[in-house]
Amino acid sequence: MASEEENAAVDPIVIDIGSGTVKAGISGYEQHQLIMRTLVAREAGAPKLLVGGDLNKAEASSDVHVKPPVDAGEIVNFEDVEEIIKYCIKMLKCEPEETPVLVLESPTCSKAERAALARILLEKLGVPKILTSSSGKLALFGAGAMTGVVVSVGHGVTHVTPVLDGNVVVDAVQRLPLGGRDITLQIQEAHGGDEMPFHVANRVKEHVAYVADDFEEESGKEFEERALLNLEHEEDGIIKYGPECFRAPEILFDPSLAGLDARGVHELVFEAIRKCPAERRAELYSAILLTGGTTLLKNFPERLQMEVRNLAPEGSAEDVAVVAPDDRQHSAWVGGSVLCGLGSVASAWLTKEEYDADGEAAVEQKLPF
Structure with missing residues (x-):
């Protein structure tokens, strides 16, 4: 096993496991080095799970049973997610016992899900230390900001995450099971x-x-x-x-068209801001950040800005501004890469030693960042 000095010299890897795709890479780079579908398969009559390139080859040549381990932003099969993480580490040519890992988590990630991820990484794979952080918060970091409302429209779910001074306003996070x-x-x-x-x-x-x-x-x-x-x-x-x-x-604006009794994305933005401190709302209205590939749809930013302006209280409507970076489908991973390089978060990592000593209590105490 590598020493603490050796571990400190190894750049962490950042893994973003979405409903549709997995993005992974070594921190410090401007973009991830690996992207693959969030799918796991088993060949007929074979016990081995297949992911990434192995899955692609099997799909082309045999009858395989394919299933997604993440549905609408929530992990539904941790055994399959473990295979995905192992594959990412292998493809990045890293050794698990030497490599710190930052995992991006859904803005609505449960304690049980976080504890299960910690168990996979620290207990089963033996990585030296881990960090978890909200994908919404990291998208904001990736855009160089600390305060704003992040609208993430992914493969199977939409999240609206308000962040104030680098901290997620957990009780104000909104979710729409459409993407x-x-x-x-x-x-x-x-x-x-x-x-x-x-x-x-x-x-x-x-x-x-x-x-x-x-x-x-x-x-x-x-x-x-x-x-x-x-x-x-x-x-x-x-x-x-x-x-x-x-x-x-x-x-996305009228979920009833998909048979859902739910509020549209513009209404979720309004509700998320309404649940934040009154003195910070104007600031949030002026910093609505888009992330996720689906937000690349033509005219999505303009329509969202118009709809939120129509809902905003008098005096705030003109402040409403939707920010749509060109590379917004990758911004959460980029934010994770930035976070790993900050010396100020060095003490936030959960080490294997801490986990071995205190188990899930250590997870609850230190994660997420």
Whole structure:
């Protein structure tokens, strides 16, 4: 086992396990070095779990049972997540016993989930120390800020996380169980369900879907059917698309269109700010940060800003500003990389020695940062 001096010299790795993708890399870099789907599979008749490149090869050559270990931002299978973490460490050419690990966690992560992650990392894999931190908070760090409201629209869930002076206002965090996957499913459904493969519907979303300025007005317009050549999957030929390209994303603002009795993302932003101290609300309205690949949808930032302005109290509406960095699908990982380099968090890491001595009590005392 490496000494404390050797461990101190090893750069931590940062792992962001989302519902759709896993991003991992050695801290200190501007971008992660590894990205893969958050999927684990088992080949028929084989006990070995397959992830990453091994999964891709098996999918192409055999009948495999594929399952996601993370659903709507919550870990549902810790055994599979352990395999993903081991794969990340291996692909980054690191030794578990020598490498500190920062794991990004969902803004609504439970104590039980955090304790299970600590058990995997410190007990099963034997890493020397770990740190966990909210993905929303780290996205803000990645943008160079300490205060703001982070709107994260991921693969299967949307979170709104208010942060004041680097601290998450836990009681004000909002959650909507809809994300990019659900928009893709709406597009797929508009094309007869399984008649359009999911990957094709996803390409339609990524290339032509957009958020309408005014949904009712847009719905009243004549919409000529158009064609999209799916270049990545030439066997799919010409793909026709129509008004589903703006109707599908509308579920983020009106979840009832997806059969959910829930508030839209703009209403969640308003509610999150309302639950924060009155004297800080104007500051939060002026710093609404977008993160997650789904926020790259055309016109999403502009529509969100308009809707929040309509809800904001008199005197605050003009202050509303939505910030949409170009690389916002990676900003949470970048924030984690930045955090690992801060000397001020050196004492925040939970060491294996502390965990071995006090178990879950040490987890509750020191995590998350």
